[in-house]
Amino acid sequence: MRALIQRVSKARVCVDGDSVGQIGAGLLILVCAMRGDDEGEAVQLASRVAKLRIFRDDAGKMNRSIRDMGGAALVVSQFTLAADTRRGNRPGFSEAAAPDEGKRLYEYFADQLQSHGIPVERGVFGADMAVELTNSGPVTIWMDSADRR
Incomplete structure (x- = not known):
């Protein structure tokens, strides 16, 4: 699986002008399943995202995860x-x-990301979506489960 992860101060996804998912501070995660992927890749990728330390600590260093800072995730198929x-x-x-x-x-x-205690909002798979975000930093990270095989 592939994911493009953006640290955001807010994000929203709309379908036909209606908001279907919205978060405040957290992560906007664009996700794509690749041919040959299975549940193992999803589990691994969700775990890596949940532990990814890209939020600032009190000293201003990127040393906190989304769980540490109590953020939410907006997961959009891409x-x-x-x-x-x-x-x-x-x-x-x-x-x-x-x-x-x-x-x-x-x-x-x-679902796996949510099982890590992270509130998750979602887009609509296969829909023509409008994604709005305010990238914080900006911080954008690329992850591919194939990199861990």
């Missing part, structure tokens, strides 16, 4: 994280999981 741009000008997405499997793993990842 199959375009699977983009292959090595050939031509049009990205290919053949490495993304099939839609049914992608949705299942996206939901499973969000």
